[in-house]
Amino acid sequence: MTQVIERTEAVKLRVMENAQWNKPVYETNGLNLWYGTSHALKNIDLTIHEKEVTAIIGPSGCGKSTYLKTLNRMVELAGNVSISGNVTFQGDNILDRSMPVEMLRSKVGMVFQKPNPFPKSIYENVAFGPKIHGIKNRAILDQVVENSLKKAALWDEVKDRLHENAYGLSGGQQQRLCIARALAVEPEVILMDEPTSALDPVSTNKVEELIKEIKNDVTIVIVTHNMQQAARISDRTAFFLNGEVIEYDRTSTIFNEPADQLTYDYINGRFG
Protein backbone atom coordinates (compact mmCIF):
# COMPACT_ATOMS: atom_id res chain seq x y z
CA MET A 1 0.00 0.00 0.00
CA THR A 2 2.63 2.51 1.05
CA GLN A 3 4.64 1.46 -1.96
CA VAL A 4 1.74 2.29 -4.24
CA ILE A 5 1.29 5.64 -2.56
CA GLU A 6 4.97 6.35 -2.90
CA ARG A 7 4.86 5.52 -6.59
CA THR A 8 1.83 7.69 -7.22
CA GLU A 9 3.55 10.48 -5.32
CA ALA A 10 6.62 10.06 -7.46
CA VAL A 11 4.57 10.18 -10.65
CA LYS A 12 2.72 13.24 -9.38
CA LEU A 13 5.99 14.88 -8.59
CA ARG A 14 7.26 14.14 -12.05
CA VAL A 15 4.10 15.49 -13.61
CA MET A 16 4.35 18.59 -11.48
CA GLU A 17 7.95 18.97 -12.39
CA ASN A 18 7.04 18.71 -16.01
CA ALA A 19 4.29 21.22 -15.61
CA GLN A 20 6.51 23.56 -13.73
CA TRP A 21 9.59 23.41 -15.85
CA ASN A 22 8.30 22.63 -19.25
CA LYS A 23 5.65 25.11 -20.16
CA PRO A 24 4.60 24.57 -23.76
CA VAL A 25 5.88 27.17 -26.22
CA TYR A 26 4.54 25.73 -29.42
CA GLU A 27 1.44 23.61 -29.67
CA THR A 28 0.68 21.98 -33.00
CA ASN A 29 -2.70 20.39 -33.61
CA GLY A 30 -3.76 18.62 -36.77
CA LEU A 31 -1.24 20.41 -38.95
CA ASN A 32 -1.39 19.50 -42.62
CA LEU A 33 0.77 21.05 -45.29
CA TRP A 34 0.84 20.65 -49.04
CA TYR A 35 3.40 21.80 -51.58
CA GLY A 36 1.07 22.04 -54.54
CA THR A 37 -0.51 18.61 -54.49
CA SER A 38 2.20 16.84 -52.56
CA HIS A 39 1.14 16.21 -48.98
CA ALA A 40 4.27 17.05 -46.98
CA LEU A 41 2.94 17.13 -43.40
CA LYS A 42 0.10 14.89 -42.26
CA ASN A 43 -1.87 15.58 -39.13
CA ILE A 44 1.02 16.69 -36.98
CA ASP A 45 0.37 16.98 -33.24
CA LEU A 46 3.40 18.12 -31.34
CA THR A 47 4.09 20.25 -28.29
CA ILE A 48 7.42 21.98 -27.86
CA HIS A 49 8.42 22.84 -24.37
CA GLU A 50 10.14 25.88 -23.05
CA LYS A 51 13.91 25.85 -22.50
CA GLU A 52 14.34 22.38 -23.81
CA VAL A 53 16.15 21.11 -26.83
CA THR A 54 13.72 19.31 -29.08
CA ALA A 55 15.33 17.26 -31.81
CA ILE A 56 13.52 16.28 -34.97
CA ILE A 57 14.95 13.25 -36.69
CA GLY A 58 13.95 11.24 -39.71
CA PRO A 59 15.12 10.29 -43.19
CA SER A 60 15.44 12.82 -46.02
CA GLY A 61 12.12 14.07 -47.32
CA CYS A 62 10.20 13.09 -44.18
CA GLY A 63 9.00 16.66 -43.61
CA LYS A 64 11.21 17.56 -40.67
CA SER A 65 12.61 20.73 -42.26
CA THR A 66 9.17 21.65 -43.53
CA TYR A 67 7.78 21.37 -40.02
CA LEU A 68 10.63 23.47 -38.63
CA LYS A 69 10.05 26.18 -41.22
CA THR A 70 6.34 26.18 -40.44
CA LEU A 71 7.21 27.28 -36.91
CA ASN A 72 8.46 30.65 -38.20
CA ARG A 73 6.39 30.58 -41.40
CA MET A 74 9.49 30.58 -43.59
CA VAL A 75 7.87 27.64 -45.33
CA GLU A 76 5.59 30.07 -47.16
CA LEU A 77 8.57 31.44 -49.10
CA ALA A 78 8.44 28.32 -51.25
CA GLY A 79 5.20 29.59 -52.76
CA ASN A 80 2.31 27.31 -53.69
CA VAL A 81 2.02 26.13 -50.09
CA SER A 82 -1.31 25.40 -48.42
CA ILE A 83 -1.64 24.77 -44.71
CA SER A 84 -4.45 23.66 -42.44
CA GLY A 85 -4.60 23.01 -38.71
CA ASN A 86 -3.32 24.97 -35.76
CA VAL A 87 0.10 26.02 -34.62
CA THR A 88 0.09 28.22 -31.57
CA PHE A 89 3.12 30.08 -30.33
CA GLN A 90 2.76 31.26 -26.74
CA GLY A 91 -0.97 30.86 -27.14
CA ASP A 92 -1.36 32.79 -30.42
CA ASN A 93 -2.24 30.93 -33.57
CA ILE A 94 0.55 31.80 -35.96
CA LEU A 95 -1.28 30.48 -39.01
CA ASP A 96 -4.26 32.83 -38.90
CA ARG A 97 -2.13 35.67 -40.21
CA SER A 98 -3.25 38.21 -37.66
CA MET A 99 0.28 38.12 -36.31
CA PRO A 100 2.79 39.72 -38.70
CA VAL A 101 5.54 37.27 -39.60
CA GLU A 102 8.08 39.96 -38.70
CA MET A 103 6.81 39.89 -35.11
CA LEU A 104 6.89 36.10 -34.96
CA ARG A 105 10.39 35.91 -36.43
CA SER A 106 11.76 38.50 -34.05
CA LYS A 107 10.85 36.06 -31.26
CA VAL A 108 11.82 32.93 -33.15
CA GLY A 109 15.32 32.98 -34.62
CA MET A 110 16.62 30.59 -37.21
CA VAL A 111 19.97 29.00 -37.94
CA PHE A 112 20.35 27.40 -41.35
CA GLN A 113 22.05 24.33 -42.72
CA LYS A 114 24.75 26.29 -44.51
CA PRO A 115 26.28 29.13 -42.51
CA ASN A 116 24.83 32.25 -44.11
CA PRO A 117 26.39 35.34 -42.58
CA PHE A 118 25.78 38.54 -44.51
CA PRO A 119 28.71 39.86 -46.55
CA LYS A 120 29.27 42.50 -43.92
CA SER A 121 31.58 42.85 -40.94
CA ILE A 122 31.28 40.51 -37.97
CA TYR A 123 29.93 43.44 -35.95
CA GLU A 124 27.33 44.37 -38.56
CA ASN A 125 26.16 40.78 -38.77
CA VAL A 126 25.38 40.60 -35.07
CA ALA A 127 23.99 44.14 -34.96
CA PHE A 128 21.72 43.41 -37.93
CA GLY A 129 18.75 42.14 -35.93
CA PRO A 130 18.73 44.88 -33.30
CA LYS A 131 19.15 47.48 -36.04
CA ILE A 132 16.22 46.30 -38.13
CA HIS A 133 14.13 46.33 -35.01
CA GLY A 134 14.97 49.94 -34.51
CA ILE A 135 17.93 50.13 -32.11
CA LYS A 136 20.27 52.87 -33.29
CA ASN A 137 22.18 53.78 -30.15
CA ARG A 138 25.81 52.82 -30.74
CA ALA A 139 26.57 52.05 -27.10
CA ILE A 140 23.62 49.68 -26.83
CA LEU A 141 24.54 48.00 -30.10
CA ASP A 142 28.14 47.57 -28.92
CA GLN A 143 26.87 45.92 -25.77
CA VAL A 144 24.46 43.64 -27.63
CA VAL A 145 27.18 42.58 -30.06
CA GLU A 146 29.60 41.78 -27.26
CA ASN A 147 27.02 39.88 -25.20
CA SER A 148 25.75 37.88 -28.14
CA LEU A 149 29.22 36.93 -29.29
CA LYS A 150 30.09 35.90 -25.74
CA LYS A 151 26.96 33.76 -25.50
CA ALA A 152 27.91 32.16 -28.79
CA ALA A 153 31.42 31.48 -27.44
CA LEU A 154 32.94 33.45 -30.29
CA TRP A 155 33.94 36.67 -28.58
CA ASP A 156 37.51 35.69 -27.72
CA GLU A 157 38.16 34.56 -31.27
CA VAL A 158 36.85 37.67 -32.99
CA LYS A 159 37.06 40.56 -30.54
CA ASP A 160 40.12 41.99 -32.29
CA ARG A 161 38.58 41.86 -35.75
CA LEU A 162 34.98 42.82 -35.24
CA HIS A 163 35.06 45.07 -38.28
CA GLU A 164 36.49 42.55 -40.68
CA ASN A 165 34.30 40.72 -43.16
CA ALA A 166 32.47 37.73 -41.74
CA TYR A 167 33.49 35.64 -44.73
CA GLY A 168 37.06 35.65 -43.39
CA LEU A 169 35.92 33.31 -40.61
CA SER A 170 36.05 29.51 -40.80
CA GLY A 171 32.84 27.60 -41.51
CA GLY A 172 32.38 26.68 -37.85
CA GLN A 173 33.01 30.23 -36.73
CA GLN A 174 30.54 31.47 -39.35
CA GLN A 175 27.88 29.15 -37.98
CA ARG A 176 28.51 30.32 -34.43
CA LEU A 177 28.32 33.87 -35.76
CA CYS A 178 24.90 33.02 -37.20
CA ILE A 179 23.87 31.74 -33.78
CA ALA A 180 25.16 34.98 -32.22
CA ARG A 181 23.21 36.90 -34.84
CA ALA A 182 20.07 35.02 -33.87
CA LEU A 183 20.72 35.52 -30.14
CA ALA A 184 21.18 39.27 -30.58
CA VAL A 185 17.43 39.89 -30.76
CA GLU A 186 16.90 37.82 -27.59
CA PRO A 187 14.52 35.33 -29.17
CA GLU A 188 12.36 32.95 -27.17
CA VAL A 189 13.06 30.12 -29.58
CA ILE A 190 15.83 29.29 -32.02
CA LEU A 191 15.06 26.93 -34.87
CA MET A 192 18.08 25.07 -36.21
CA ASP A 193 17.95 23.32 -39.55
CA GLU A 194 20.79 20.76 -39.56
CA PRO A 195 23.18 23.42 -38.26
CA THR A 196 26.23 21.20 -38.21
CA SER A 197 25.81 19.22 -41.40
CA ALA A 198 28.27 21.47 -43.25
CA LEU A 199 30.82 21.51 -40.42
CA ASP A 200 33.83 19.41 -39.44
CA PRO A 201 33.70 17.33 -36.21
CA VAL A 202 35.56 19.87 -34.08
CA SER A 203 33.27 22.71 -35.14
CA THR A 204 30.27 20.44 -34.72
CA ASN A 205 31.34 19.73 -31.17
CA LYS A 206 31.66 23.44 -30.43
CA VAL A 207 28.19 24.14 -31.80
CA GLU A 208 26.76 21.28 -29.71
CA GLU A 209 28.41 22.62 -26.56
CA LEU A 210 26.98 25.99 -27.42
CA ILE A 211 23.47 24.56 -27.78
CA LYS A 212 23.70 22.96 -24.35
CA GLU A 213 24.85 26.30 -22.99
CA ILE A 214 22.18 28.54 -24.52
CA LYS A 215 19.24 26.25 -23.77
CA ASN A 216 19.16 27.84 -20.34
CA ASP A 217 17.94 30.99 -22.05
CA VAL A 218 16.13 29.85 -25.16
CA THR A 219 14.03 27.00 -26.43
CA ILE A 220 15.75 25.14 -29.23
CA VAL A 221 14.20 23.05 -31.96
CA ILE A 222 16.84 21.29 -34.00
CA VAL A 223 16.45 19.23 -37.14
CA THR A 224 19.29 16.79 -37.51
CA HIS A 225 20.37 13.92 -39.68
CA ASN A 226 22.79 12.86 -37.03
CA MET A 227 21.11 10.60 -34.50
CA GLN A 228 24.06 10.65 -32.10
CA GLN A 229 23.74 14.38 -32.10
CA ALA A 230 20.07 14.18 -31.18
CA ALA A 231 20.93 11.73 -28.40
CA ARG A 232 23.75 13.93 -27.12
CA ILE A 233 22.05 17.30 -26.97
CA SER A 234 18.29 16.99 -26.94
CA ASP A 235 15.76 16.56 -24.15
CA ARG A 236 12.98 15.37 -26.41
CA THR A 237 13.04 13.76 -29.81
CA ALA A 238 10.40 13.54 -32.49
CA PHE A 239 10.75 10.91 -35.16
CA PHE A 240 9.22 11.93 -38.50
CA LEU A 241 8.51 9.56 -41.37
CA ASN A 242 6.71 10.36 -44.63
CA GLY A 243 5.23 13.54 -43.21
CA GLU A 244 3.94 11.98 -40.01
CA VAL A 245 5.13 12.01 -36.42
CA ILE A 246 5.76 8.36 -35.65
CA GLU A 247 6.90 8.88 -32.10
CA TYR A 248 7.62 11.80 -29.81
CA ASP A 249 9.03 11.36 -26.34
CA ARG A 250 11.91 12.08 -24.04
CA THR A 251 15.14 11.48 -25.92
CA SER A 252 16.26 8.74 -23.52
CA THR A 253 12.99 6.91 -24.13
CA ILE A 254 13.21 7.26 -27.90
CA PHE A 255 16.73 5.93 -27.98
CA ASN A 256 16.51 3.28 -25.29
CA GLU A 257 12.97 1.96 -25.32
CA PRO A 258 11.04 3.32 -28.31
CA ALA A 259 7.41 2.31 -28.38
CA ASP A 260 7.21 2.02 -32.14
CA GLN A 261 8.99 -0.61 -34.19
CA LEU A 262 9.67 1.96 -36.98
CA THR A 263 11.45 4.21 -34.51
CA TYR A 264 13.49 1.30 -33.28
CA ASP A 265 14.44 0.33 -36.83
CA TYR A 266 15.37 3.87 -37.76
CA ILE A 267 17.58 4.64 -34.78
CA ASN A 268 19.28 1.31 -35.23
CA GLY A 269 20.12 2.16 -38.80
CA ARG A 270 17.81 -0.39 -40.42
CA PHE A 271 16.66 2.25 -42.95
CA GLY A 272 16.95 5.98 -43.75
Place this chain on the structure above:
Amino acid sequence: MEHVQEAQQFERKLNGRLMMNKVSKGIFFLSTLFGLVVLAVLLYRVLSEGIAYINWNFLTGKLSTNPERAGIMGAILGTFWLMIVVAPVTMFLGVATAIYLEMYAKKNKFTEFIQTNIANLAGVPSIVYGILGLTVFVRAMDLGNIVLAGGLTMSLLILPIVIVASQEALRAVPKFLEEGSLGMGATKWQTIRAVVLPVALPGILTGAILALSRAIGETAPLVVIGIPALLIPFPGSIFDKFTVLPMQIYYWTLDSSLVAEYANLAAATIIVLLVALLVLNSSAIIIRNKFTKRF
Protein backbone atom coordinates in the same frame (compact mmCIF):
# COMPACT_ATOMS: atom_id res chain seq x y z
CA MET B 1 48.72 -8.99 -88.91
CA GLU B 2 45.36 -7.63 -87.94
CA HIS B 3 46.97 -5.61 -85.22
CA VAL B 4 49.30 -3.94 -87.69
CA GLN B 5 46.38 -3.04 -89.90
CA GLU B 6 44.43 -1.64 -87.01
CA ALA B 7 47.39 0.40 -85.92
CA GLN B 8 47.83 1.81 -89.40
CA GLN B 9 44.17 2.71 -89.57
CA PHE B 10 44.38 4.40 -86.21
CA GLU B 11 47.36 6.41 -87.37
CA ARG B 12 45.62 7.52 -90.54
CA LYS B 13 42.56 8.58 -88.55
CA LEU B 14 44.70 10.30 -85.97
CA ASN B 15 46.40 12.38 -88.63
CA GLY B 16 42.98 13.43 -89.89
CA ARG B 17 41.87 14.41 -86.42
CA LEU B 18 45.01 16.38 -85.74
CA MET B 19 44.64 18.15 -89.09
CA MET B 20 41.02 19.08 -88.29
CA ASN B 21 42.16 20.33 -84.92
CA LYS B 22 44.62 22.72 -86.55
CA VAL B 23 42.13 23.88 -89.18
CA SER B 24 39.44 24.71 -86.65
CA LYS B 25 41.90 26.59 -84.51
CA GLY B 26 42.91 28.54 -87.64
CA ILE B 27 39.31 29.41 -88.49
CA PHE B 28 38.65 30.75 -85.01
CA PHE B 29 41.87 32.73 -85.00
CA LEU B 30 41.13 34.31 -88.41
CA SER B 31 37.62 35.23 -87.28
CA THR B 32 39.03 37.01 -84.29
CA LEU B 33 41.66 38.66 -86.45
CA PHE B 34 39.01 39.97 -88.85
CA GLY B 35 37.33 42.01 -86.15
CA LEU B 36 40.62 43.26 -84.77
CA VAL B 37 41.92 44.30 -88.19
CA VAL B 38 38.77 46.22 -89.07
CA LEU B 39 38.89 47.96 -85.71
CA ALA B 40 42.57 48.78 -86.17
CA VAL B 41 41.97 50.25 -89.65
CA LEU B 42 39.09 52.32 -88.32
CA LEU B 43 41.13 53.57 -85.40
CA TYR B 44 44.06 54.33 -87.66
CA ARG B 45 41.90 56.36 -90.05
CA VAL B 46 40.20 58.27 -87.29
CA LEU B 47 43.43 58.95 -85.45
CA SER B 48 45.38 59.99 -88.54
CA GLU B 49 42.62 62.32 -89.67
CA GLY B 50 41.60 63.76 -86.37
CA ILE B 51 44.41 63.73 -83.84
CA ALA B 52 46.07 66.84 -85.26
CA TYR B 53 42.87 68.81 -84.75
CA ILE B 54 42.56 68.07 -81.06
CA ASN B 55 43.79 70.97 -79.02
CA TRP B 56 42.59 73.07 -76.13
CA ASN B 57 40.72 75.43 -78.39
CA PHE B 58 38.90 72.54 -80.09
CA LEU B 59 37.84 71.04 -76.76
CA THR B 60 36.69 74.26 -75.13
CA GLY B 61 35.64 76.39 -78.09
CA LYS B 62 32.23 77.28 -79.41
CA LEU B 63 30.92 75.94 -82.66
CA SER B 64 31.84 77.90 -85.72
CA THR B 65 31.46 77.59 -89.45
CA ASN B 66 35.14 78.34 -89.67
CA PRO B 67 36.93 75.01 -89.14
CA GLU B 68 39.98 76.83 -87.74
CA ARG B 69 37.94 78.18 -84.85
CA ALA B 70 35.35 75.47 -84.35
CA GLY B 71 35.15 73.78 -80.92
CA ILE B 72 32.99 71.08 -79.37
CA MET B 73 32.39 72.43 -75.88
CA GLY B 74 28.70 72.80 -76.74
CA ALA B 75 28.40 69.13 -77.64
CA ILE B 76 30.40 68.04 -74.59
CA LEU B 77 28.11 70.08 -72.33
CA GLY B 78 25.07 68.75 -74.21
CA THR B 79 26.19 65.18 -73.62
CA PHE B 80 26.84 66.04 -69.97
CA TRP B 81 23.36 67.54 -69.44
CA LEU B 82 21.79 64.64 -71.29
CA MET B 83 23.43 62.25 -68.82
CA ILE B 84 22.21 64.38 -65.90
CA VAL B 85 18.70 63.47 -67.07
CA VAL B 86 19.29 59.93 -68.30
CA ALA B 87 21.37 58.56 -65.39
CA PRO B 88 18.97 59.21 -62.49
CA VAL B 89 15.84 58.46 -64.49
CA THR B 90 17.06 55.10 -65.77
CA MET B 91 18.74 54.14 -62.51
CA PHE B 92 15.61 54.77 -60.50
CA LEU B 93 13.04 53.36 -62.91
CA GLY B 94 15.27 50.50 -64.03
CA VAL B 95 16.27 49.31 -60.57
CA ALA B 96 12.78 49.78 -59.17
CA THR B 97 11.26 47.77 -62.01
CA ALA B 98 13.86 45.05 -61.61
CA ILE B 99 13.23 44.88 -57.85
CA TYR B 100 9.50 44.61 -58.43
CA LEU B 101 9.83 41.87 -61.03
CA GLU B 102 12.45 39.87 -59.14
CA MET B 103 11.43 40.32 -55.53
CA TYR B 104 7.71 41.05 -55.43
CA ALA B 105 5.88 39.95 -58.56
CA LYS B 106 4.41 36.47 -58.49
CA LYS B 107 5.69 34.21 -61.19
CA ASN B 108 2.76 33.73 -63.53
CA LYS B 109 1.83 34.07 -67.19
CA PHE B 110 1.34 37.81 -66.90
CA THR B 111 4.77 38.57 -65.41
CA GLU B 112 6.27 36.20 -67.94
CA PHE B 113 4.60 38.24 -70.66
CA ILE B 114 5.99 41.48 -69.22
CA GLN B 115 9.39 39.87 -68.93
CA THR B 116 9.42 38.82 -72.58
CA ASN B 117 8.32 42.27 -73.65
CA ILE B 118 11.09 43.99 -71.73
CA ALA B 119 13.63 41.71 -73.32
CA ASN B 120 12.14 42.50 -76.73
CA LEU B 121 12.12 46.25 -76.06
CA ALA B 122 15.87 46.07 -75.61
CA GLY B 123 16.05 45.06 -79.24
CA VAL B 124 13.74 47.72 -80.69
CA PRO B 125 15.64 49.99 -83.13
CA SER B 126 16.58 53.29 -81.53
CA ILE B 127 14.85 55.36 -84.22
CA VAL B 128 11.52 53.96 -83.05
CA TYR B 129 12.23 55.38 -79.60
CA GLY B 130 13.04 58.65 -81.31
CA ILE B 131 9.59 58.74 -82.90
CA LEU B 132 8.02 57.91 -79.54
CA GLY B 133 9.99 60.72 -77.89
CA LEU B 134 9.00 63.13 -80.62
CA THR B 135 5.32 62.28 -80.22
CA VAL B 136 5.17 62.17 -76.45
CA PHE B 137 7.79 64.49 -75.02
CA VAL B 138 8.41 67.04 -77.77
CA ARG B 139 4.86 67.42 -79.10
CA ALA B 140 2.25 66.04 -76.67
CA MET B 141 3.99 67.37 -73.57
CA ASP B 142 5.17 70.34 -75.60
CA LEU B 143 8.66 70.31 -74.15
CA GLY B 144 10.31 71.17 -77.46
CA ASN B 145 13.67 69.76 -78.43
CA ILE B 146 15.37 70.51 -75.13
CA VAL B 147 17.71 68.37 -73.00
CA LEU B 148 14.82 67.07 -70.86
CA ALA B 149 12.92 65.74 -73.89
CA GLY B 150 16.04 64.18 -75.37
CA GLY B 151 17.02 62.73 -72.01
CA LEU B 152 13.63 61.14 -71.40
CA THR B 153 13.68 59.65 -74.89
CA MET B 154 17.16 58.27 -74.32
CA SER B 155 16.02 56.91 -70.95
CA LEU B 156 13.26 54.94 -72.64
CA LEU B 157 15.82 53.57 -75.05
CA ILE B 158 18.19 52.21 -72.41
CA LEU B 159 15.65 51.40 -69.72
CA PRO B 160 15.13 47.80 -70.89
CA ILE B 161 18.89 47.23 -70.80
CA VAL B 162 19.14 48.57 -67.25
CA ILE B 163 16.13 46.52 -66.14
CA VAL B 164 17.47 43.28 -67.57
CA ALA B 165 20.98 43.87 -66.17
CA SER B 166 19.60 44.76 -62.74
CA GLN B 167 17.36 41.71 -62.74
CA GLU B 168 20.32 39.50 -63.48
CA ALA B 169 22.30 41.14 -60.69
CA LEU B 170 19.42 40.65 -58.24
CA ARG B 171 18.92 37.06 -59.29
CA ALA B 172 22.59 36.35 -58.64
CA VAL B 173 22.22 37.26 -54.94
CA PRO B 174 22.17 33.93 -53.09
CA LYS B 175 18.75 33.04 -51.68
CA PHE B 176 20.29 32.05 -48.35
CA LEU B 177 21.19 35.68 -47.62
CA GLU B 178 17.60 36.74 -48.18
CA GLU B 179 16.38 33.90 -45.97
CA GLY B 180 18.86 34.85 -43.27
CA SER B 181 17.48 38.36 -43.18
CA LEU B 182 13.80 37.39 -43.37
CA GLY B 183 14.44 34.80 -40.67
CA MET B 184 15.59 37.61 -38.38
CA GLY B 185 12.21 39.28 -38.70
CA ALA B 186 13.29 41.86 -41.25
CA THR B 187 10.60 43.08 -43.60
CA LYS B 188 10.95 42.48 -47.30
CA TRP B 189 12.03 46.05 -47.91
CA GLN B 190 14.59 45.94 -45.07
CA THR B 191 15.93 42.74 -46.57
CA ILE B 192 16.20 44.29 -50.02
CA ARG B 193 17.80 47.48 -48.77
CA ALA B 194 20.23 46.06 -46.24
CA VAL B 195 21.16 42.70 -47.76
CA VAL B 196 20.11 42.19 -51.38
CA LEU B 197 20.87 45.58 -52.92
CA PRO B 198 24.40 45.97 -51.49
CA VAL B 199 25.32 42.59 -52.95
CA ALA B 200 23.65 43.30 -56.29
CA LEU B 201 24.93 46.87 -56.57
CA PRO B 202 28.17 46.18 -58.49
CA GLY B 203 26.23 44.22 -61.10
CA ILE B 204 23.55 46.90 -61.32
CA LEU B 205 26.13 49.66 -61.68
CA THR B 206 28.03 47.75 -64.33
CA GLY B 207 24.86 47.31 -66.36
CA ALA B 208 23.81 50.92 -65.86
CA ILE B 209 27.19 52.30 -66.92
CA LEU B 210 27.26 50.16 -70.05
CA ALA B 211 23.72 51.34 -70.84
CA LEU B 212 24.76 54.96 -70.32
CA SER B 213 27.66 54.53 -72.68
CA ARG B 214 25.17 53.29 -75.23
CA ALA B 215 23.10 56.43 -74.66
CA ILE B 216 26.14 58.65 -75.11
CA GLY B 217 26.82 57.15 -78.51
CA GLU B 218 23.22 57.07 -79.78
CA THR B 219 22.27 59.49 -82.55
CA ALA B 220 19.15 58.31 -84.31
CA PRO B 221 16.53 59.18 -81.66
CA LEU B 222 17.97 62.67 -81.34
CA VAL B 223 17.91 63.16 -85.11
CA VAL B 224 14.20 62.33 -85.04
CA ILE B 225 13.52 64.68 -82.15
CA GLY B 226 15.13 67.38 -84.23
CA ILE B 227 18.21 68.40 -82.31
CA PRO B 228 19.29 71.62 -84.00
CA ALA B 229 22.38 71.75 -86.14
CA LEU B 230 25.26 74.05 -85.53
CA LEU B 231 25.59 77.36 -83.77
CA ILE B 232 23.49 77.29 -80.65
CA PRO B 233 24.53 78.70 -77.26
CA PHE B 234 26.00 76.36 -74.63
CA PRO B 235 23.25 74.53 -72.73
CA GLY B 236 23.18 75.62 -69.09
CA SER B 237 20.32 73.49 -67.77
CA ILE B 238 18.07 70.61 -68.74
CA PHE B 239 15.60 73.10 -70.25
CA ASP B 240 17.99 74.40 -72.91
CA LYS B 241 18.35 73.34 -76.48
CA PHE B 242 21.42 71.21 -77.01
CA THR B 243 23.50 69.04 -79.26
CA VAL B 244 25.63 66.03 -78.36
CA LEU B 245 28.93 64.58 -79.55
CA PRO B 246 27.54 61.98 -81.98
CA MET B 247 25.20 64.60 -83.48
CA GLN B 248 28.17 66.85 -84.00
CA ILE B 249 29.97 64.03 -85.78
CA TYR B 250 26.87 63.44 -87.91
CA TYR B 251 26.49 67.06 -89.03
CA TRP B 252 30.18 67.58 -89.72
CA THR B 253 30.30 64.39 -91.77
CA LEU B 254 27.22 65.52 -93.75
CA ASP B 255 28.81 68.87 -94.50
CA SER B 256 32.27 67.57 -95.27
CA SER B 257 31.44 67.80 -98.99
CA LEU B 258 31.18 71.56 -98.52
CA VAL B 259 34.20 72.10 -96.32
CA ALA B 260 36.78 69.33 -96.50
CA GLU B 261 38.18 70.06 -93.05
CA TYR B 262 34.86 69.19 -91.43
CA ALA B 263 35.81 65.55 -91.98
CA ASN B 264 38.87 66.09 -89.81
CA LEU B 265 36.78 67.80 -87.15
CA ALA B 266 34.38 64.84 -87.22
CA ALA B 267 37.32 62.46 -86.77
CA ALA B 268 38.64 64.54 -83.86
CA THR B 269 35.19 64.45 -82.24
CA ILE B 270 35.08 60.68 -82.70
CA ILE B 271 38.35 60.43 -80.78
CA VAL B 272 36.89 62.46 -77.91
CA LEU B 273 33.76 60.31 -77.91
CA LEU B 274 35.78 57.09 -77.98
CA VAL B 275 37.90 58.24 -75.05
CA ALA B 276 34.76 59.04 -73.06
CA LEU B 277 33.28 55.62 -73.84
CA LEU B 278 36.55 53.90 -73.02
CA VAL B 279 36.64 55.60 -69.62
CA LEU B 280 33.03 54.63 -68.89
CA ASN B 281 33.41 51.03 -69.98
CA SER B 282 36.68 50.59 -68.08
CA SER B 283 35.05 51.91 -64.93
CA ALA B 284 32.29 49.35 -65.42
CA ILE B 285 34.86 46.57 -65.67
CA ILE B 286 36.74 47.86 -62.64
CA ILE B 287 33.55 47.97 -60.58
CA ARG B 288 32.63 44.49 -61.67
CA ASN B 289 36.00 42.99 -60.84
CA LYS B 290 36.65 44.85 -57.66
CA PHE B 291 33.35 44.94 -55.85
CA THR B 292 31.54 41.83 -56.97
CA LYS B 293 31.28 39.50 -54.00
CA ARG B 294 31.64 35.80 -54.44
CA PHE B 295 30.11 33.15 -52.24
